[in-house]
Amino acid sequence: MTEVQEGFSESLGTEDEQRTVVRTQQVKKIYTMGEIEVHALRGVDMEIYTGEYLSIMGPSGSGKSTFFNMVGGLDKPSEGKVYIDEVDVAQLDAYELAWLRCRKIGYIFQSFNLIPVMTALENVTLPMVFAGLTGDEARDKGMELLKKVGLGERYSHKPFELSGGQQQRVAVARALANDPAVVLADEPTANLDLRTGTEIIELLREMNQSSGVTIISATHDHKMLSVSDRVVWVKDGLVERVARREDLDIEVTHVEGE
Amino acid sequence: MAGIEVAGGKKIILPLSRAVEIAMRSLKIRFGRSLITTSGVVLAIAFLMSVWSSNAIVSSLRDANKSEINLLLQKKGVETGLTDGGAESAEAKARVKEEESKQVWLIGLSLLVCVVGIANAMLMSVTERFREIGTMKCLGALDAFIVKLFLLESTFQGVVGTSAGIVLGFLLTLLLALLDYGGFVFDYFPLADISRSALYALVAGTLLSLVGAMLPAYRAAKMEPVEAMRSDT
Numbered sequence: 106m107t108e109v110q111e112g113f114s115e116s117l118g119t120e121d122e123q124r125t126v127v128r129t130q131q132v133k134k135i136y137t138m139g140e141i142e143v144h145a146l147r148g149v150d151m152e153i154y155t156g157e158y159l160s161i162m163g164p165s166g167s168g169k170s171t172f173f174n175m176v177g178g179l180d181k182p183s184e185g186k187v188y189i190d191e192v193d194v195a196q197l198d199a200y201e202l203a204w205l206r207c208r209k210i211g212y213i214f215q216s217f218n219l220i221p222v223m224t225a226l227e228n229v230t231l232p233m234v235f236a237g238l239t240g241d242e243a244r245d246k247g248m249e250l251l252k253k254v255g256l257g258e259r260y261s262h263k264p265f266e267l268s269g270g271q272q273q274r275v276a277v278a279r280a281l282a283n284d285p286a287v288v289l290a291d292e293p294t295a296n297l298d299l300r301t302g303t304e305i306i307e308l309l310r311e312m313n314q315s316s317g318v319t320i321i322s323a324t325h326d327h328k329m330l331s332v333s334d335r336v337v338w339v340k341d342g343l344v345e346r347v348a349r350r351e352d353l354d355i356e357v358t359h360v361e362g363e
Numbered sequence: 364m365a366g367i368e369v370a371g372g373k374k375i376i377l378p379l380s381r382a383v384e385i386a387m388r389s390l391k392i393r394f395g396r397s398l399i400t401t402s403g404v405v406l407a408i409a410f411l412m413s414v415w416s417s418n419a420i421v422s423s424l425r426d427a428n429k430s431e432i433n434l435l436l437q438k439k440g441v442e443t444g445l446t447d448g449g450a451e452s453a454e455a456k457a458r459v460k461e462e463e464s465k466q467v468w469l470i471g472l473s474l475l476v477c478v479v480g481i482a483n484a485m486l487m488s489v490t491e492r493f494r495e496i497g498t499m500k501c502l503g504a505l506d507a508f509i510v511k512l513f514l515l516e517s518t519f520q521g522v523v524g525t526s527a528g529i530v531l532g533f534l535l536t537l538l539l540a541l542l543d544y545g546g547f548v549f550d551y552f553p554l555a556d557i558s559r560s561a562l563y564a565l566v567a568g569t570l571l572s573l574v575g576a577m578l579p580a581y582r583a584a585k586m587e588p589v590e591a592m593r594s595d596t
Binding site for chain 1: 376377381385389391392497498499501502504587592
């Protein structure tokens, strides 16, 4: 463990026991491209606590995305272990993985990734369909979620009829469809302008605080720092630094407006 | 309904009605391009149906064994299995057989081309929709769901295209037959044979579409959810 991580664990000893929702143990990822081995992750130890808002930052090629995929159950480590809710991800078969992604994890993508042939409501309720909810149950819950993200009137609109920010809101609602333990947001604001990006970050913060869902976000966006409980910097396949919001000395400029 | 039980009775399901809905809407949205694939099916099945219809009509006319009809047939160069003298001849029968095997060869080839066309178009569709497929898997879709969606899409295309092809092939042949043999066609119309041929063609066309889509559907199902994260395009 690095110095920072050691000090970090000590300070937490004085607080209440927090449950760990995702835990990685010496996770390594090696890609073999012909004769060349690329060490995307070189041994990452990380604990992510229930209900926290964690941002993972790092330059391209730092292993940030690879690490993100690990904690999100999208990839398996070459070495080491990843535990989601104390379940070793590598031990899961295809069905169990699908179940994990359906019920335990919600995903938000940089490019929104809504299904183009479905309305906003149908997009939000699709995970519920997979989870076996009946049509009425799914519809009611879906409408409730859409109202929560401020899109109650646009439930019948297809993605091409919605702006980028609106699509991302639908994506947020969809991510929360089955009351997941973790929401994974991959560069959620990268395709949005300043104002809309701020709105989405605010929305995520709201969801985190009101429902206690853990949010893990991979991002370049420094606006995200002010709403994160902790920030992890990844570089060269290792955790370079972990900091809590209180310890961060970052000024975030607010958008002046109406 | 396709349901999977996972550790402790937890399910992941995709109801058939929902899958059908998604498949049909996907087709609608890609209408232009699916039209091109479908036209391949239309033409191949039209060809098949036209050959079968033509054979049925000609056989029926031949079996009528009326001299005026036989004259018309011979004028068209159709093998009647008879010599010019009107008697049956082994040689003439052999020529009929040869004609038939040529037809089988042609039809087989055209159907093969059709399957290849479907496979190609579906493969393109899968490649274009990598993000959609990856996203669905992130939402918890099983591989089987993805396969189902693509096979359903292809089957619909197949049924629609095949139906159009059957109608097209039959009508064209009927028209040509009327031109060649006039009213006799209706006198000796082989309704049973042609109805059977239409059914066979429908089954054949639908099966072809399914077969053509299998490899692409398999490829789609094997896509990793992480593909949805790719930021190119």
